[in-house]
Amino acid sequence: MTVRALYHYDEIGLLSASERTPAGHRRYTEHDLRRLYRVRALRALGLSLEEIAGVLDGAADDPGSMRDLLTAQLRRLDEHAELIGVLRQRIRGLLRQTGDSSGPDPDRLMTTLELMSVFETYFTAEQRERLAERRDALGGEGLEAAKREWTGLVEEGLRLMETGVPADDERARDLVRRWDALAGGFHPDGPEGERTRAAARRMWRDNSAEIGRSLPWPAERMAGLVAYLDQARESG
Known part of the structure; x- marks a missing residue:
């Protein structure tokens, strides 16, 4: 994690340091670190920071809400995968047309x-x-x-x-x-x-x-x- 990312999480209320040093530096506790691990894990699933905040601030205790969120995310990923498949076919077709000097x-x-x-x-x-x-x-x-x-x-x-x-x-x-x-x-x-x-x-x-x-x-x-x-x- 970069310091800039941690500052951003703090600004949007996603993850704030629970303590400060006498010099005013942020001090992250073990509880903060567990929340950061969860942020990172959910981010790896492609969830937005807003969705992650909703999960960590209550939805994590509601299996139904969590299931709906993950189902919606899976649907988005399926649509994205389909788009990637179309683009792959399109590029392959274009490469076949340009495969030699007589191509279009x-x-x-x-x-x-x-x-x-x-x-x-x-x-x-x-x-x-x-x-x-x-x-x-x-x-x-x-x-x-x-x-x-x-x-x-x-x-x-x-x-x-x-x-x-x-x-x-x-x-x-x-x-x-x-x-x-x-x-x-x-x-x-x-x-x-x-x-x-x-x-x-x-x-x-x-x-x-x-x-x-x-x-x-x-x-x-x-x-x-x-x-x-x-x-x-x-x-x-």
Whole structure:
């Protein structure tokens, strides 16, 4: 302990020396020392000084209050651990993108970070976890295969749209069936999957320009393709 920390504890009433020397120096008794040990032990659990004061000034004799306090602290630590896990995944992803000299430039990295922020806005933590589980289940090779298939679907859809094939044409409806089947592999089954699909559509609708900047096709063409697919989907 530093002298400065002890003075601070004294100022806020958390720990005061019970005695003074004739010269006016603080003298900590055995009782004071036991209280200091308790302060240090509770501080190691991450409790605030205000919470520690409450514990030492009465709550320590109330098991229920102490249990509630520790439960709340555990919940905060769980939330913090979840946040750390998200940040670890994010940084690993960025490091993979910058693993060699052909990695994206700083502008591309900042765009990736912006999209991550958008993603977290539209999906709950639980939904993000379910989506991550689906990606993990596909594995590296599965993800690459899905990416290649999706690229082919985009190119096919752009050709249909830009050559004037009507959205209710069987070719467009077949394309949208394959598109939705591919996307379904990334979403949970059942009602939860419907919710994540709806969130993904809202995310695209509200941020199509930003998301489009990260794709190899112009944002206007992609926006047109999504509208075209929606029309094909509605046509049955």
